[in-house]
Structures are given as C-alpha cells and as structure tokens.
Amino acid sequence: MKNILGLFVALLLGVFIILALDTSASFPEFGDIDLTERVSDEYLDGNNIDDVGSANIVTAIVVGYRGFDTLGEVTVLFISALGVALVFGGVPNKQNRLDLKFKPNFMLKTGSKIIFGFILVTSLYIIFHGHLSPGGGFPGGAMIASAILLLYLSDDKFRSNVKGFKLLEGIAGSLFVIIGLLGLVFATYFLQNFLPAGTVGEILSAGIIPIIYVLIGLKVGSEISGIVDNFLTEGESV
Amino acid sequence: MTMTLFDVVSTFIGVLLIAIAFLALNSNKLIRAVLYLSALSMLTVVAFVLMKAPDVAVTEAVIGSGLVTALFVFTLLSVKRRETK
Amino acid sequence: MIQYAAIILFVFGIYGLLTNRNIIKMIISLNIMEVGLFIFIISIGFSYDGIAPIITSASGSGLIYVDPLPQALVLTAIVIGVGTTALALAIAKSIHNKYNTFNLDEMEEEL
Numbered sequence: 219m220k221n222i223l224g225l226f227v228a229l230l231l232g233v234f235i236i237l238a239l240d241t242s243a244s245f246p247e248f249g250d251i252d253l254t255e256r257v258s259d260e261y262l263d264g265n266n267i268d269d270v271g272s273a274n275i276v277t278a279i280v281v282g283y284r285g286f287d288t289l290g291e292v293t294v295l296f297i298s299a300l301g302v303a304l305v306f307g308g309v310p311n312k313q314n315r316l317d318l319k320f321k322p323n324f325m326l327k328t329g330s331k332i333i334f335g336f337i338l339v340t341s342l343y344i345i346f347h348g349h350l351s352p353g354g355g356f357p358g359g360a361m362i363a364s365a366i367l368l369l370y371l372s373d374d375k376f377r378s379n380v381k382g383f384k385l386l387e388g389i390a391g392s393l394f395v396i397i398g399l400l401g402l403v404f405a406t407y408f409l410q411n412f413l414p415a416g417t418v419g420e421i422l423s424a425g426i427i428p429i430i431y432v433l434i435g436l437k438v439g440s441e442i443s444g445i446v447d448n449f450l451t452e453g454e455s456v
Numbered sequence: 457m458t459m460t461l462f463d464v465v466s467t468f469i470g471v472l473l474i475a476i477a478f479l480a481l482n483s484n485k486l487i488r489a490v491l492y493l494s495a496l497s498m499l500t501v502v503a504f505v506l507m508k509a510p511d512v513a514v515t516e517a518v519i520g521s522g523l524v525t526a527l528f529v530f531t532l533l534s535v536k537r538r539e540t541k
Numbered sequence: 542m543i544q545y546a547a548i549i550l551f552v553f554g555i556y557g558l559l560t561n562r563n564i565i566k567m568i569i570s571l572n573i574m575e576v577g578l579f580i581f582i583i584s585i586g587f588s589y590d591g592i593a594p595i596i597t598s599a600s601g602s603g604l605i606y607v608d609p610l611p612q613a614l615v616l617t618a619i620v621i622g623v624g625t626t627a628l629a630l631a632i633a634k635s636i637h638n639k640y641n642t643f644n645l646d647e648m649e650e651e652l
Contacts, residue, residue: 223559224559224560225556227555227559228552228555228556231552231555232549232552235548235551235552236545236548246585248543249589250589251585251586251587253588253606253608256608258586258609258610261609262594262606267596273595273597274511274596275594275595275596276511276594276609276612279609279610280616280617284613291617291620294621294624295620295621299627302627302628305628305635306634344514351595352510352511352513352514352593352595353511353514354511356616356617356619356620357511357517357519360515360523360620360623363523364518364523367523367526419597438620442523442623445527445627446526446530448631449531449630449631462589463542466542467542467543469543470542470545471546473550473580477549477550477553480573481557481561481566481569481573486563486565486566489565490565493569493572493573500576500579500580503543504580506543507543507586507607508592508594508607509583509607510595511616512583512612512615512616512619516579516619519619519623520576520619524622524623524626527623527626527630528565528568528569531565531634532565534634535643
C-alpha cells in the first residue's frame, strides 16, 4: 500500500515536471540554445577572455567570476569533514584500524607504492594546468585523496599523518582568504585579480587564478583524505 | 527526421542509465546496490563527455565512481565486522 | 532524450526515498537523484554545434561554445555531494552502533 502511494506521488511529480517544462516558453529546446540572451555571452566575449587570461572558461568562472561562491563551497566541504570527524568520536590518538577482509601480499604492497607516485604526479599536473586544460583543483584534490586511499588499502597498518593534513588544510584555506583580502588592498574588491593576466594559454598566466586553484586542490585533497582516514579508523566504542 | 549518431548514443546512454538506476533501487543486497551506483556514475561520465563538459566528467569520474563507492563499502565493511563479533 | 532520462532518474530517487526503509538505500536514492539533477543542469547548456568551452590556439572568432556556466555550477555541486554523502554515511554508521540495524522499522520496535 505504502509503495503504491509512493509510486503515485513520484509519477505525479515526474509528469508535472515534464509538463511544466514542456509548456514553458522560456525553457529552451535541447541542444538549441541562444547564448546571446544568457550571461555566458559575456564570459565568452573575446575581450573579457583576454582580461581574465584563463584558457579554460569553466575555471575562469569557478575561480574568477564566482570566486566568492567557491570560497563558501570550500567552507561547506570543511564543515562536512568536521561533522564526520565529530560523529566518529573525535578521539585524536585512536590506533585501531579497520581490518580489511584480505591480507595484502608483497606484490600489492610494492605495486601500489609505485602507482602512488604516478597518481600523485598526475593529480599535481591536473591541478597546475587547471586554467589551461580540463581539470583543476577539485578533481586534482580528489585524485590526491584517492592516492592516499590506495595506500590505506594496500597496507593493514598504514595511518597517514592526520595532523599534517589538518595543518595543510588550515594553511591553504587561510591563504585563499588572504589572497582575497590582498585584492581588496591592491585593487578595489574582494578576490579581485591584482596580478597581470598575461597571454592566454601560457602556464604563467591568468593572475591569481592558478594560485587559488592550487590552494583549493590542496584543501580539497587534505579534507577528503581526512574523511577517508576517519572512515577507516574505528572510534572509541560509545 | 533522421537519427544522428549523437541521438543514437544519447538514447542508448539514457536507457542504460534508467536500467541501472532501477537495478540499484531494487537489488536485495546492499553491496550490489552500491556497485550499481558506481556503474551509474561511470555512465554519467559518458553523458557528460557527450554534452561537451570535460571538466565535470573528470571530476565525476574521480569522485562519483571512486571515492563515494569507497566510502559506502567502508561503512558496510565496518558494520559487517561488528555483526560477526 | 537524455533530458527525459535525467528527469526519470530524479523521479526514481524520489520514489526510493519515499518507499525504502533502509538508511543505506535512502542515501543511495539521494545519490541517484543527485546524478539525475547533474545531467539535467548540464543538458540545459548544451548546443548541438557547440564545442567545449576551452580556448585553443586553433580557435578564432566565430566559434560556438556550449554554455560554461552550468558546468561551473555542477563542478562545485559534485564536490559538495561527496561531503554530504560522507556525513550521511557517518551518521548511518553511528545509528548502527546504537541499534545494530539499518532498518527503520526494526529501530521502531526497539524503542
């Protein structure tokens, strides 16, 4: 009975969404959009691209135009990492690792130590080229976290240096805000690009955008690594 | 009206997405539902690449099908271990 | 077509949230809903003859790009998604510590 009611409500919602979007005149047909009547026309304008200096326009929006939004978003991630740490007991020196179901053998241990380096280099490449190619701080930081996850999986006794992660995260977050405040000092508004934009497509271009994206990458990487560590270490029994 | 290659591929991806979501919601074992969710994320990456969003595709590939699945599996593992004690 | 698939995924997520009594299943439904929403938001910015919004040396003027703004929004939303999922799983684990079950009905019996 409950399932049928749930199915009815869900179907009603789906039909309602499709009908509402179908009859709305302002909702565009799929694949047939008019960019000139949208905000993005300004982002894709040739002069504005030269002013910002970032070849990847998504990066220009995330870090440049909407940098304050990204600051808030990184804060949300920090608060959720804090919440995970709080729920799992928050005892700082808990040593009991979660047992994996299998015994890692020699090949797995050595192989994952070699692959760890490759993943780390790839993630750093993605982070540093965030303003030139697809990628950037968010996927690069998540890649750092998955490299740490590989080390956890390949060794039963492994614990990363959690205090170092916390320190790195704090430093990266503070530097983000400090760079924003420097924009207020050297230019007119918070997070303004006060460094020269340079030529589009070079590694040293786009002013503060690559610097901030590197900081975001370090912050996201250390936060998600902290979450993984919390999940893999048993808290004191409550 | 002719079907272009994009239409064919996107229809295929859409049908697969719906089928895998249905399997994820209706599987009896929790671990199977988690793995179907991982497959759903991987197919979403293909959809993002089709719609010319490489940044989002990279992010979803790393996070959606890697880290989130790992977190789910760790939760289930730690719980199983306590039950067997 | 892919927009309809996105809406159907969203509806599946709502259905799962309403009918499942297992906490892990509810979090999975939430994730399915999230995925549908991401596909839908990206599909709003898609254009058939657009290219990915990255300037290369070959690109002059007169090229059509897809809308980069929805992509920027989804990029941040995915990272928020992993944060919320991790928090939800942590709470589910601590619930299991107390009641020894993931099922809401069995929890009610113990109360």
